[in-house]
Amino acid sequence: MGRVTERRRVIRIRDGAVSTRPDTLVAEEPLEIRLGGKPLAITMRTPGDDFALAAGFLVSEGVLASAPELANIVYCAGATGEGGSNSYNVVDVRLADGVPVPDITLERNVYTTSSCGLCGKASLDAVRTTARWPLDTSPDTPVRIEPATLSALPDRLRAAQRVFERTGGLHAAALFTADGELLDIREDVGRHNAVDKIVGRALQQGQLPLSSCVLMVSGRASFELVQKAVMAGIPVLAAVSAPSSLAVDLAVETGLTLVGFLRGTSMNVYAGEHRLALSAAASTD
Structure with a gap:
């Protein structure tokens, strides 16, 4: 739809010199996700891959786990006002016949945001009990x-970020093989949306679980x-910056390999070190 970026006039000041110029900004718009016609969630996202984003969100919520469970996803008309054009900011997800539709109320089991009001233990328990594919925690x-x-x-992630190069305002998530081959990359103003787009595309293509992949x-x-x-x-999540304490708790609880501060040849391994080919002489101080 060509709405990934927008142009805006800016005043540029460089070494005291003032000029005006157009600047390319990343677009940000709300997306309402409905399930079976009922409102489920609203997220601020960069337009594009909206169906994959919705599907990936439902994977993280434990609603979907495979392509046959998804009937279809459509944009809802409605939009910009009576008689206006479609804004493409509302999607409706329909599950396949026989797939249970969760009760969508304010009390539904939402544990994806820090404002959900659940304690850490409740959040950890929720993921552990709803995950369809337990991660392999064996040393082998x-x-x-x-x-x-x-x-x-x-560096491979950054090199593949096409929109970031033009705007400097996007997060990215990329899927790699254990040998470092790039499989897919998505960009969005929200890193959680970028991950949902990655996961949603994998679900649509019948590739879940992604049990041999690394998420960067x-x-x-x-x-x-x-x-x-x-x-x-x-099984492996790597990030260029720090994890939160609850993120580490969940990684330990589920057996995920969690790597943070991945910069150059330096990194911190917070959980799941059994998947890394580490030297036997590695210090444990």
């Missing part, structure tokens, strides 16, 4: 990744991003 797990491979991912995200690793990785069956 088939997914093994070299630290050197992880070190290369931030720009920015920090929040509880919400760890939750989304676990719900999609992703």
Whole structure:
């Protein structure tokens, strides 16, 4: 729809010199997600991949787990006012026959945001009990990744961010193989939306669980991003910045490999070190 970026006039000041020029900004608009015609959630996102975003969100909520469970997703007319054109800011998700539709009320089991009012233990329990694909916590797990491979991912992520190069205002999430091959990348103003778009596309293509993949995200690793990785069956999550304490708790609880401060050859491994090919002489101080 060509709404990923917009142009705005700015006043530019450089070394005391003042000029005016157009600037390219990333677009941000609300998206209302409905389930079976009933409002479910509203998120601020960069337009594009809206169906994948909605599908990925429902994976993280434990509603969807495979492509056959999804009947279709459509844009709702309605939009810009009576007689106006469609704003493409409302999508309705229809589940396949026989797939239970959760009761959508204010009391529904939403544990994706810090404002949900649930304590940490309730949040951890919610993910553990609803995850469809428990992560392999065995030391002999088939997914093994070299630290050197992880070190290369931030640069590969940045190099693939086409819209970021024009705006400087987008987060990104990318899916890699354990050998560092880029499988998919999505950009959005919200890193959680970028992950939902990745997961939703995988669901639409019948690729869940993503049990042999590494998820790389720009920015920090929040509880919400760890939750989304676990719900999609992703065993490794790497971030260029810090994780939160609850994100680490959830990673430990579920067996996720969580890597933070991934910058150059440096990184912190907060959980799931059994998937990294570490030297036997590594210090445990």
